[in-house]
């Protein structure tokens with residue numbers, strides 16, 4: 001129990017520090033540096049469990065691996081089509097499910113929006129080229 005709590009805190013701390021929407025693999029690599037005894041299966045399990053209970057956010061980015069976010073408030077994501085970096089997109093107005101007209105009988109439960117574009121670093125590289 002004690003040990004599980006320690007590992008859980010470690011994983012959540014690393015995710016918060018990384019703040020770059022890492023994949024489970026990236027989180028594992030970073031956690032492993034601080035705590036070489038932790039297994040990959042444990043890190044993956046903690047991420048999955050914490051995403052289920054809302055301590056962190058699991059995000060699906062099109063054309064990319066599943067990623068994790070320490071932010072759990074409502075926001076969307078934008079992925080750089082060049083380097084694959086993922087940034088946060090803030091909501092300026094309500095994107096409620098109420099604003100959409102769903103087909104008969106369908107019941108929408110959740111929505112997620114992702115954008116694709118170019119990040120500032122890649123934009124600079126492109127302009128120099």
Ligand SMILES: [Zn+2]
Nearest residue numbers: 080083119122
């Ligand atoms: Zn980029």
Ligand SMILES: [Zn+2]
Nearest residue numbers: 069071087088
């Ligand atoms: Zn995010």
